[in-house]
Amino acid sequence: MRELSVTLAGLHLKNPVITASGTFGYGLEFSRYGDLKALGGICVKGLSLAPRQGNPMPRVAETPCGMLNAIGLQNCGVETFVRDKLPFLPWRDTAVIANLYACDAEEFAELAGVLAAEEGIAALEVNISCPNVRAGGILFGQDPAMAARVTEAVKKRAGIKPVMVKLSPNVTDIAAVARAVEAAGADILSLVNTLSGMSVDVSSRRPRLANVIGGLSGPAIKPVALRCVWQVCRAVDIPVIGMGGIASAEDALEFILVGAHAVQVGTANFLRPDFAFRLVEELPPLLERLGVSSWEEFRGTLKV
Amino acid sequence: MADAGGCREVAVLSRGAESPEGERHGLWRLAVENPGWTKAVAGQFAMLRPLRFGRELTWARPLSLFGVTPERVEFFIQVAGRGTAHLAAMNPGDRLVMWGPLGRGFAVEPDTPTLLLAGGVGLAPFAPYIAAHPRPDNLRLVFGHRPPLAAYPFAKMAATIQAESFHEEKPGDLDRFTALLRERLADYANGLVLACGPRPFLAAVADMGRAAGARVQVSLENRMACGVGACLGCVEKDAKGELVQTCVRGPVFWARELAAFDGGLETPGSREGCACGN
Numbered sequence: 395m396r397e398l399s400v401t402l403a404g405l406h407l408k409n410p411v412i413t414a415s416g417t418f419g420y421g422l423e424f425s426r427y428g429d430l431k432a433l434g435g436i437c438v439k440g441l442s443l444a445p446r447q448g449n450p451m452p453r454v455a456e457t458p459c460g461m462l463n464a465i466g467l468q469n470c471g472v473e474t475f476v477r478d479k480l481p482f483l484p485w486r487d488t489a490v491i492a493n494l495y496a497c498d499a500e501e502f503a504e505l506a507g508v509l510a511a512e513e514g515i516a517a518l519e520v521n522i523s524c525p526n527v528r529a530g531g532i533l534f535g536q537d538p539a540m541a542a543r544v545t546e547a548v549k550k551r552a553g554i555k556p557v558m559v560k561l562s563p564n565v566t567d568i569a570a571v572a573r574a575v576e577a578a579g580a581d582i583l584s585l586v587n588t589l590s591g592m593s594v595d596v597s598s599r600r601p602r603l604a605n606v607i608g609g610l611s612g613p614a615i616k617p618v619a620l621r622c623v624w625q626v627c628r629a630v631d632i633p634v635i636g637m638g639g640i641a642s643a644e645d646a647l648e649f650i651l652v653g654a655h656a657v658q659v660g661t662a663n664f665l666r667p668d669f670a671f672r673l674v675e676e677l678p679p680l681l682e683r684l685g686v687s688s689w690e691e692f693r694g695t696l697k698v
Numbered sequence: 699m700a701d702a703g704g705c706r707e708v709a710v711l712s713r714g715a716e717s718p719e720g721e722r723h724g725l726w727r728l729a730v731e732n733p734g735w736t737k738a739v740a741g742q743f744a745m746l747r748p749l750r751f752g753r754e755l756t757w758a759r760p761l762s763l764f765g766v767t768p769e770r771v772e773f774f775i776q777v778a779g780r781g782t783a784h785l786a787a788m789n790p791g792d793r794l795v796m797w798g799p800l801g802r803g804f805a806v807e808p809d810t811p812t813l814l815l816a817g818g819v820g821l822a823p824f825a826p827y828i829a830a831h832p833r834p835d836n837l838r839l840v841f842g843h844r845p846p847l848a849a850y851p852f853a854k855m856a857a858t859i860q861a862e863s864f865h866e867e868k869p870g871d872l873d874r875f876t877a878l879l880r881e882r883l884a885d886y887a888n889g890l891v892l893a894c895g896p897r898p899f900l901a902a903v904a905d906m907g908r909a910a911g912a913r914v915q916v917s918l919e920n921r922m923a924c925g926v927g928a929c930l931g932c933v934e935k936d937a938k939g940e941l942v943q944t945c946v947r948g949p950v951f952w953a954r955e956l957a958a959f960d961g962g963l964e965t966p967g968s969r970e971g972c973a974c975g976n
Contacts (some may be wrong), residue, residue, distance in 0.1 A: 420929055435703050447941055459753050461756050664757060664924040664928070
């Protein structure tokens with residue numbers, strides 16, 4: 395299979411490999427380890443209107459087959475990103491996807507407006523796994539109505555940019571959130587964000603993260619992620635980008651087999667910084683071996 | 699294309715302890731193939747991830763460079779947990795993924811009297827520092843340790859520069875070691891002081907060095923996942939209150955650049971945040 399490209403709701407990717415937000419910096423950190431132009435897409439570190447410091451240290455902890463993080467969305471702010479980072483990314487060759495973080499729907503909309511004006515941004519990814527400050531801190535992504543409101547707000551200001559909503563797995567019924575967000579106008583869904591978790595040290599009797607609770611990622615969460623993607627793909631008509639614990643080309647194809655159009659790779663970028671570049675190279679021979687000649691004949695063909 | 703300093707799979711060439719004491723206390727030398735590194739500076743580090751980690755152990759381990767020749771890259775490791783235990787048990791031919799050299803190393807000022815202060819396995823970066831220094835007569839080393847001296851590669855380093863060691867065996871010894879450090883630091887007004895070791899040791903050195911009028915660099919070993927500036931796990935607050943990545947802006951910093959070492963008070967980060975953790 396030579397043609398790896400895929401188009402989702404107007405978002406063109408030269409291959410279905412996207413680096414996940416929060417695991418690939420602003421892209422440039424990895425240019426020493428591979429050609430950024432070889433990637434399908436780059437989701438940059440979550441951006442907020444103002445720069446953010448994030449949570450106190452320690453804010454990462456290793457766990458079996460994965461890790462916990464509670465970075466708290468440390469980022470340089472959208473203005474600095476647009477001025478100092480975006481111009482150096484190869485956005486004509488590789489889709490640069492801006493990940494948005496905000497505390498209320500109005501702020502989300504404002505952020506979307508700023509990013510929608512940038513030629514170098516291919517799509518917006520909305521992080522709804524964050525607390526709605528105006529609603530007592532309940533997470534946008536845990537309430538279908540609030541998730542829909544944020545989606546609408548972003549969509550209104552996004553212009554022609556496809557809007558991708560990133561779903562949290564920490565919900566009772568992820569398909570219900572997916573349907574609500576689809577009805578609100580989302581063009582693409584990406585899932586899953588991290589699983590809420592914690593880790594403690596019995597000798598110090600302290601949590602391993604200063605924030606106590608953090609997000610679990612890595613191969614440990616792949617079965618949960620795969621289940622979520624499977625359920626969501628059956629519930630909606632818009633394209634889905636799957637992620638959660640992908641650490642090999644086989645893992646990536648599992649997500650496509652259950653219905654995803656593309657994948658994001660995250661924690662594996664920490665296992666080795668050339669992971670995403672290698673994944674792009676490993677897909678064609680694996681597809682060849684499996685006798686796959688196009689994405690259309692493979693995607694969503696899980697036999698059940 | 700990735701350069702020679704990119705990410706490479708390399709084989710272990712040798713592994714051995716300095717002495718039976720080293721073996722007993724989990725202190726090992728590990729040499730791996732040099733994947734083509736041509737320039738490396740003492741104080742820089744590499745990320746090492748044995749293939750045997752599989753998916754079970756997630757992160758590569760950051761290790762300070764102990765020696766770099768055209769053929770080999772050497773590390774001096776103390777077993778501190780499961781990852782370092784894996785590394786210390788590697789045999790010749792075993793393979794690992796390595797990326798580096800990473801970060802910023804120690805300042806070299808040939809004509810400035812320079813005091814090297816090492817605690818435990820923090821001795822490692824000073825071996826290549828001494829080896830590359832054009833004026834070893836301007837260097838002096840003070841080394842504090844708990845396992846016996848024979849477990850460390852101290853003798854070879856002491857053969858080329860003025861060096862002394864201090865064995866911390868019982869609780870009261872720490873005060874005597876601190877007194878020794880203060881006494882040595884007093885001779886380095888306007889001199890250069892380079893420190894590597896546990897964080898409390900670095901904090902004490904930074905305080906005493908500042909009082910003595912020395913310019914102090916400290917090498918931090920904050921917990922990190924990636925080593926390339928992306929995970930934001932290893933951040934340290936700088937003197938302006940900004941969080942900077944230890945892996946790319948350090949691991950060696952001027953003490954006065956950091957909030958925790960510049961004599962001011964450390965202010966905690968915010969706690970507001972995102973349940974997804976990102």
